Every structure is written in C-alpha cells, then in structure tokens.
Amino acid sequence: MSIKAVAAAAANTASDDANVSAHDVVIMGGGLAGLTLALQLKNRFDSIDVLVLERRSHPVPHAAHKVGESSVEIGAHYFDTVLGLKPHLQGEQLRKFGFRFFFSEGRRDIDQVTEIGASRYLSVPSYQIDRGIFENYLAEEAARCGVRFVDNALVKQIDLAEDARQPHRLRWTQDGESHEIHARWVIDACGRAGMLKRKLGLAEPNSHECNAVWFRIGDRITIDHWSDNTEWRERCEPQARWLSTNHLVGAGYWVWLIPLASGSHSIGIVADPRIHPLDRFDTFDKAMDWFKTWQPALYDELDGKRHLLQDFAFFKNFSYGCKQVFSGKRWALTGEAGLFLDPFYSPGSDFIAMGNTYITDLIAHDRAGHSVEARAQLYDQIYHSFYESTLALYQDQYALFGDPEVLPIKVIWDYTYYWGVLSQIFFQDRLTDLALLGSLKEELQHCQKLNVAVQHFLRAWSGLTTKRNPAVMLDQAALPWFADLNRSLKDDLDDNAFRDRMRASAGQLRRLAAEILVRASTEHPGIEATELRMLLKEKMAMVPVHSTQGTMLFAA
Structure with missing residues (x-):
C-alpha cells in the first residue's frame, strides 16, 4: 500500500466514531527517529496499532533534506541488524570508510599534512546515508508493515492523561480538516520543534556552545584527487578516501565532507564561536570566503561548482539537553525532540537507537500489564548518563582540534x-x-x-x-588491538x-x-x-x- 493510500485510510478511520480514533502509540514526527521507532515497535508487536503524524509532505527530496547523514557503529547496527534494513543500506546507500582527519588549515598540499584514518575497512560497517532516500524508504517500509502514516499532518493540541486508565488526547489537522485521536502512548519525534518539551517545560541548555552551517552540492567531491602523489594515494584502499566522513580540522573548528548515494556531497562547518564566530560564514558566499582562508583546497574544489548549490542552512548553539525524555505516564521523546550533542563523531543515530530501544521496552512492559514508573525513571537516568559522558568528548575541546x-x-x-x-x-x-x-x-x-x-x-x-604537522598517515588499522576492539562488537x-x-x-x-x-x-x-x-x-x-x-x- 502506498503512503498516500495509508494516509487516506488513517483519515477515514479518524472520521468514524464521532471523528475520534484510538491508537496504541501515536508518534508525532515521521523523520528518522519516528519512523525507525514505528518499525521497531511493529517488529516487536505485530498487532500494535501505531499512527505516525508527519508535518512534511512525502516523498521528501533527496540530498537537500536534512542534516545528519553519517552513521557510526551503534546507529548502523540498529538500522541494519535490529531493524533488519541491511539490504537497503548495502544496496541503496554508501558504506562509510570510517572517519578521516586532515590537518590542512591554510594548506593546499593535503599530501604534506598529518592524516588520521584507517588504511582499510574495519570489521563492523557504518554508512553514509542520504536522508531523503532513507526516510522515503522508511515511510514505505512502515506502511508495508501496517503502520498508519499520515503526511501533511499538523498536531494542534496535546492533552496528556494523568490517570493510567485514561488515554492521551490529540487534535491534528490535514488539508484543513480537523481530527481528534486517543492514544495509550504519545511519542514526540518532531525534531527541534520539541512539542512535548515546550508543553512540559523540559528544555535544558548545556554548556557546550557551538554553531554549524551546512549545504549540499550536486556533485561528488573526491578528495582522493586532491593530490597526484602516488605514495599518498596508495596509503589506503584505492580511491576510497572520499567515502570517509572527512574532517578538515583547525583550532576551534572542523569541516565535514560526507558523500551521498544520490551523487551529492554534504559540506558543513562546525565551530566554537569564541574562535570562529558564526557571522563569518552564515551565508554561502561568506562560507566560501572563509574556506579561501582556512581550507583553500576545498575552496578550489567548490569555486567552480557554485551553481550546483542545493541548499544552505545553519544552527546557532545547536547542542542542548532535556530534563526528561522517558515518563512512566506513557509519553517519551526521541531523537532531536529530546537532546542533541555534537556532530563531530556523528552520535545522533546512536542516541535514536538507544532512545527507541528504551521506549520499545517501556511499551512492552506496559502492554504486559506492568507499571513502568520505576523503569522509566531508571532508563531516563541511564540515558542521561550516556549523554553526559559523551558530551565530555566535545565540551571545551574544539581548541585542540587543530593540534596534530x-x-x-x-x-x-x-x-x-x-x-x-x-x-x-x-x-x-x-x-x-x-x-x-x-x-x-x-x-x-x-x-x-x-x-x-x-x-x-x-x-x-x-x-x-x-603542533608538529608532519606528512604522515596515522593508520588506525595498523594498531592490532584497535582493530580487534572493533571486531569484538560482533561477538x-x-x-x-x-x-x-x-x-x-x-x-x-x-x-x-x-x-x-x-x-x-x-x-x-x-x-x-x-x-x-x-x-x-x-x-x-x-x-x-x-x-x-x-x-x-x-x-x-
């Protein structure tokens, strides 16, 4: 059944019984977090009634859609193994060649600077994900599994029940028509809009202040071609560097280069405003001027491709916390609706994976007739503990990013x-x-x-x-214990x-x-x-x- 057919069926169902329908789980937001949760719930409980309300129209565009294309091992394992999406990831997305770092500030001779990365693929895969392709596939897959997916849906009102015997109530509109629904569980997966977060006053700042801009170019950026040096080219698997999440680093900032299966390339600047203020690169033209000074090899690559610009966006103070993400009162937040760390090691999909797993388990205990108050509180504490320990990797660390x-x-x-x-x-x-x-x-x-x-x-x-910067490649794959640690994840x-x-x-x-x-x-x-x-x-x-x-x- 197509997405539009599922949407029509859901709307017709909502019109019955005095325009009120009841669902086991309503997920507000049909992006990466919401759709993967819907699939995880259907994998766990075949009979569960899940309704996803997505504000955007589907299908979404490829490439120029959402930031957050790079996955790492936890998120990749969640997608390909826990959710069983490996055929799509292997066939329609790109296998990532790990992380790679170049200390190339102010330099065009990329073969003469220190490079960090692996010379070969390690055992556990991760992926570069075109979010448009992936989210369209997830929506179709969810519909195939029996999830009710409604696009162009705008949630207008949420009334949370205090009594465990009563349902939550929501009002939403589609094409000007109003609907009321009842839900045993309400999940906020609507991203930074954070509907439940705003309603319940859960927003919480952290002390990690950084800004980011990003854009997509409708062409491949093949960093392997930035030098004709044969020895440099042969340090790692032939013509594979471009498949890495490439970091061009300097004191107080890093630039990402992420390839997308659609043929586009994602480029971003992430910086500590104390060293590189946002107003220096908050438009495409400013960003190009900034590249000319700080990463001239990338400037050279992009200067003739300005006409291929697909989008441009920025976030100021992108990192934030959340006082609570799981509740025994049968609501939860997942993905960026809850908290967000930093894109340096691409942990976004990891926290979606963990958050969705906790939510699925809470719903399982509730469906079995057990109280989930204590369990939700413990999961919230553990999840926040993971958040705090991961935040330490980034907080006040940007100044050393330029240190080879x-x-x-x-x-x-x-x-x-x-x-x-x-x-x-x-x-x-x-x-x-x-x-x-x-x-x-x-x-x-x-x-x-x-x-x-x-x-x-x-x-x-x-x-x-x-800050010595010799022309060497520090090969992570040459550290046997490091490669073994990665392999051990398969045990x-x-x-x-x-x-x-x-x-x-x-x-x-x-x-x-x-x-x-x-x-x-x-x-x-x-x-x-x-x-x-x-x-x-x-x-x-x-x-x-x-x-x-x-x-x-x-x-x-």
Whole structure:
C-alpha cells in the first residue's frame, strides 16, 4: 500500500466514531527517529496499532533534506541488524570508510599534512546515508508493515492523561480538516520543534556552545584527487578516501565532507564561536570566503561548482539537553525532540537507537500489564548518563582540534571508550538489562570518571605542544588491538562473558590512559595531571604506569 493510500485510510478511520480514533502509540514526527521507532515497535508487536503524524509532505527530496547523514557503529547496527534494513543500506546507500582527519588549515598540499584514518575497512560497517532516500524508504517500509502514516499532518493540541486508565488526547489537522485521536502512548519525534518539551517545560541548555552551517552540492567531491602523489594515494584502499566522513580540522573548528548515494556531497562547518564566530560564514558566499582562508583546497574544489548549490542552512548553539525524555505516564521523546550533542563523531543515530530501544521496552512492559514508573525513571537516568559522558568528548575541546600531536591521541581514546563501553552494551543487547548493568555499576562509573579526567588532560597537553604537522598517515588499522576492539562488537556473549568483557574494557582504558599520561609527561614534565594520576592510582596500584609505554599509541 502506498503512503498516500495509508494516509487516506488513517483519515477515514479518524472520521468514524464521532471523528475520534484510538491508537496504541501515536508518534508525532515521521523523520528518522519516528519512523525507525514505528518499525521497531511493529517488529516487536505485530498487532500494535501505531499512527505516525508527519508535518512534511512525502516523498521528501533527496540530498537537500536534512542534516545528519553519517552513521557510526551503534546507529548502523540498529538500522541494519535490529531493524533488519541491511539490504537497503548495502544496496541503496554508501558504506562509510570510517572517519578521516586532515590537518590542512591554510594548506593546499593535503599530501604534506598529518592524516588520521584507517588504511582499510574495519570489521563492523557504518554508512553514509542520504536522508531523503532513507526516510522515503522508511515511510514505505512502515506502511508495508501496517503502520498508519499520515503526511501533511499538523498536531494542534496535546492533552496528556494523568490517570493510567485514561488515554492521551490529540487534535491534528490535514488539508484543513480537523481530527481528534486517543492514544495509550504519545511519542514526540518532531525534531527541534520539541512539542512535548515546550508543553512540559523540559528544555535544558548545556554548556557546550557551538554553531554549524551546512549545504549540499550536486556533485561528488573526491578528495582522493586532491593530490597526484602516488605514495599518498596508495596509503589506503584505492580511491576510497572520499567515502570517509572527512574532517578538515583547525583550532576551534572542523569541516565535514560526507558523500551521498544520490551523487551529492554534504559540506558543513562546525565551530566554537569564541574562535570562529558564526557571522563569518552564515551565508554561502561568506562560507566560501572563509574556506579561501582556512581550507583553500576545498575552496578550489567548490569555486567552480557554485551553481550546483542545493541548499544552505545553519544552527546557532545547536547542542542542548532535556530534563526528561522517558515518563512512566506513557509519553517519551526521541531523537532531536529530546537532546542533541555534537556532530563531530556523528552520535545522533546512536542516541535514536538507544532512545527507541528504551521506549520499545517501556511499551512492552506496559502492554504486559506492568507499571513502568520505576523503569522509566531508571532508563531516563541511564540515558542521561550516556549523554553526559559523551558530551565530555566535545565540551571545551574544539581548541585542540587543530593540534596534530594531541587530536590523534584523542580520537584513539574516544573510540576506545565508545567501542569498549557504550557499543558493547548496545551490540550485546544489554541496554535494558538493569540487573546486569547494576552489577557493573562500579566499573561503568569508573570509566566515566576516567573519560572526563582524560579529556581534561588532553586539553592541558594541547596547551603545551608545538603542533608538529608532519606528512604522515596515522593508520588506525595498523594498531592490532584497535582493530580487534572493533571486531569484538560482533561477538555473541552470555552474561558472564559480558561482565568479563566490560571489566576488560575498563582495564584497557586504564592502560591506554596510563600510556597517554607517560607520553605527555615525558615530553612536558610539568604538565598538570593530578586528577588522572589519582584515578589511575586507585585502580592500577600493582601495575607500573611505565609498563604500558609504546604498546597502544601511534609511534611518537
């Protein structure tokens, strides 16, 4: 059944019984977060009645539609395995060649600067996703699975029930016609509009202030062609760099280059306003002038393609929190309707995956007749804990993005933390196993504290370096333990093995932190490291710090 046919069926249903229809779940917003939740619910409960109300008209345009095209391992696993969408992702989207970083500020000779990236694909896939293609497919797939999808729908009023025996009530309009619906659960997936957030006063700022602009160009940007240097071209899989999420980095900012399956390329500037104010690049012409100074090789690439500009947009202070995202009163927020971190490591789809998994589990317990008050509160605490620990990767860290000595170490640390802790929990399907996670509370809290201490230490270290920028590729695939950590996400662990894995991950993080401390302290004996030393001393009293030197990091 087509989307339009589903919309008509839903509208006709809504006209019955005095223009009121009842649904198990109403999802406000038919973008990435809302549609994947609808599919996850239908995968879990074949008979569940899900209505999705989407404000935009479908189908949506390709390429110039929404920002957030790059996925990482958790989000990719959610799409291809949890939701079973692998055929689409492998056939209609692009496999991502990991993250790649070039310290190319003010330079055209990209083959003569430090590059961070892998020379080959690692084991666990991720994808570059054309959001228009993907969301159109998700809407069709949802309709095929029995989800009622209504586009051009505008929610006008939400009345949340206080009594668990009563339904929530919503009023929405389509083409000027008004409808009233009742819902057991109401989910806000309407993005930054945040209808429930505004209604309930849940908006919460954080202290990470950054701005972003982005646009799409209707042509491929093949960074592999930016140099004729044969040795540089052959450092990694032939003609594959363009498939990476390429970061052109400098102090206080980074520029993204993301290819799209439709043939377009997504380009963005993300910057700390204390170093690069938004008004320097908040139009396409200003952005081009900015590129001419800060990333001239990209300027050269784009200057002859100005006529291929497809869109241009910006967000000021794009990062924000939310006081609560899950409620035992049968409502929840998912995706950007709740909170948003930073696009540097593309965590948006990860938090959609985790949020939707929590929502699905809450609805499952409610359908089984259980109270969800306590469980919703615990899920909210855990979700916010993940948010806070991930925020530490970005907060006050933009100044070191232009440091070719420290950023490579930070990337290794950040991914060891991500693959070793959060990814293990999600890939092993332990996100909702409260008893098992509770048994690991001490290890998880220690990892979070260690991450914060390392982020502080990296910032201090960068303040002392000379920013050496040699013409080398720091190949992450050449670190055997790093590639093995990525591969380990494919393991199938029982409870005891999962506990062992998490404890091993904590130990690996401690060893890596100790090596980082040794390297920085050797180069800069006076560096401040009190917080980090204390945490390591607590857990590594019997392990000499110097014993880890040279085993986990790139050669100095």
